[in-house]
Amino acid sequence: MADFEAHIDKVGFQGDGITAGGLIVPMTLPGERVLARQGKERPELVEVIMASPERVTPPCPHFSACGGCTLQHWDLAAYSAWKHEVVVAQLRRGGLETEVLPGFTTPTHSRRRVGLHARKQGNQVQIGFKARRSWSLVPIEVCVISDPAIVASLPMLRQLAAPLFEHPKSAPVLHVTASLTGLDIDISGVERTKSGGLSADARMQIAMAAGEAGFARVTMGEDILYQVRQPMIRFGKATVSLPIGSFLQATPQAEAAMAALVSDSVAGAKKVADLFCGAGTFTFPLAETAVVYAADGAATSIAALKNAMASAPGLKTITPEVRDLFRRPMVAEEMKGFDAIVFDxxxxxxxxxxxxxxxxxxxxxxxxxxxxQTFVRDAKILVNAGFSLDRVTPIDQFLWSAHVELVGVFSR
Known part of the structure; x- marks a missing residue:
């Protein structure tokens, strides 16, 4: 199919350039004139004929092939302004008008949690990220968004992945978390062989590779393949043991920004409920000034929270509970006496x-x-019941992606 010229009008919610006629051309910016070619599903960029003054040189050599980042070619200030406007537009589309404060943008080299895909080609094992809109693997040598400890360990992670291909259909994913005590690796995507799980030889090879690399822990599901130290995380004044496969905010800087926003928003409250609390991301900062009821459906997270309470003396009372808040939400009658509800x-x-x-x-x-989308739905429930959505702060935790998070503050 012949190439064609297109003029880019704007960047849509998914981070792709869009023409005035609604044609989507990835990797383009507003005001650009480009040469495009129709691919299997949508046009692909061939050449930028007239570049936007906001176009910059991407800092990562893997950009455009790797699907991890989609907007490294955009000036950071313009990119951040676009994310702010995405939040404003989505709220307005949902009928919500409020003050949208300047957002927080996470810095480079800060992602402490990544999912690295492993593939075997001949005798060689490669690890990296999936290509854009593809199952193909893009092997990576560097990553400008990830914690330097993860990047430095890429060669050792390849060695760790090598024994995971005993079943021909295995497509391992190494979920790597940089903790205070070293890297924590949880493995998924490994198919069971006829004899069951990994062979004794594979387990031994993994343990040897992990030991040589100095990793803290390697797990596969609930199975601990190697552990020399408990992975630890800091929430407020508490030091928390990281449960296997548990949720953790992607960057500590974004987590700190969100915790500060949450605590500031309930300043003066004497009793607070922290719902979907995980292992205590907001619970421990909140407990510095308020009595906290903390609930989450993950029993391992609540157990970690309980165990960490002794590591942070001087806090107000924390009452943790394992509770499926989807099937058994904290009901209105239980909220009597609470000054504020936090939910994540x-x-x-x-x-x-x-x-x-x-x-x-x-x-x-x-x-x-x-x-x-789900924030707008839930916020409208509160607003329709008499709450005011006072303000929203965008949180750009996943740098150079179309993803944006937020903290919304409500009052009667």
Missing amino acids: PPRAGAEAQAFEIARSGVAHAVAVSCNL
Whole structure:
């Protein structure tokens, strides 16, 4: 198919350039004139004929092939302004008008949690990220968004992955977390062989590779393949043992920014509920000034929270509970006596919990969200019940992606 010229009008919510006629051309910026070619699913950029003054040289040599980042070619100030406008537009589309404060943008070399795919080609094992809109692997040697400890360990991670291909259909993913005590690697995507899990030889090779690399822990599901130190994380004044495969904010800087926003938003509260609390991301900072009820559906996270309470003396009382907040949300009657509710649900949002907050007499609520669509849905439940959405702060935790998170503050 012949190449064609296109003029880019704007960047859409997914981070791709869009023409005035609605044609999507990835890797392009507003005001650019480009040469494009129709691919299998959508046009692909062939050449930038007239570049935007906001176009910059991407800092990563893997950019454009690797699917991990999609917007490194955009000047950081313009890119950040676009993310701010995405939040404003999505809220407005949902009928929500509020003050959207300047956002927080996470710095480079700060991602402490990544998922590295491993593939075997002949006798060689490669690790990296998936290509854009493809299952193909892009092997990486550097990563400008990741913690330097992860990047430095890429050769050792390749050695660790080598014994994982005993089954021909295995497509391992190394979920790597940089903890205070070393790298924690949780492995998924390994198919079971006829004899069951990994062979004794494979397990020994993994343990040897992990030992030589100085990793803290290697797990596969609930199976601990190697551990020399417990991976530890700091939440406020508490030092927390990281449960296997547990949720953790992607960067410590974004986590600190969100924790400060949450704590500031409930300043003066004497009793706070922290719902979907995980292992205590916000619980411990909140407990510096308020009594906290902390609930989450993950038993391992609550156990880690409980165990960490002794590491942070001087806090107010924390009452943890394992609770499926989707099936058994904290109901309005239980909220009597609470000054504020904080909730940080997964991408599915917290619809059932939002209805209970709406029914309650609680005066303040703070929502931390990783999904604009479900945030809008849940926020409308609160607003329709008499809450005001006072302000929203965008959090750009996944640098150079189209993903944006936020902290929303509500009051009666």
